[in-house]
Amino acid sequence: MTWEPVATPESEPYWEGVRAGELRLPRCRECDRLFFYPRAFCPRCGSRDLAWETVDRGGTIASYVVVERPLPGIAEEVPYIVAIVELDAGVRVTSRLVDTKPAHDSSLLGAAVEVVFRPQGEAVLPCVALAEA
Secondary structure, three states: OOOOOOOOOOOOHHHHHHHHHOOOEEEOOOOEEEEOOOOOOOOOOOOOOOEEEEOOOOEEEEEEEEEOOOOOOHHHHHHEEEEEEEEOOOOOEEEEEOOOOOOOOOOOOOEEEEEEEEOOOOOOEEEEEEOOO
């Protein structure tokens, strides 16, 4: 069984961007704030006047955890890392860190990463990978 995302009307522009290999985030036209996760209103000012924009895919790891219990679709990949990433665009996202051996210490904190797009069944998922030095 493979997990695949289900787009909502609010998140469809985000998933369209992912399928196109772009990281797209909503920006409030009222207070000019980028935010994540996609929703129908700005979490800061409540405005529904939103626009979508493609942002830089770089960021740094703010925190992470090594997952030891399997989820459907990626059970064979345990252990794996889930990271909170501070994007260069100023928004925090949670994502899976790929192509990196799990570290049970703080060695990955502050590491530069880049959003990458990986196939998952019929879908494409945004993940992060350590940035090239």
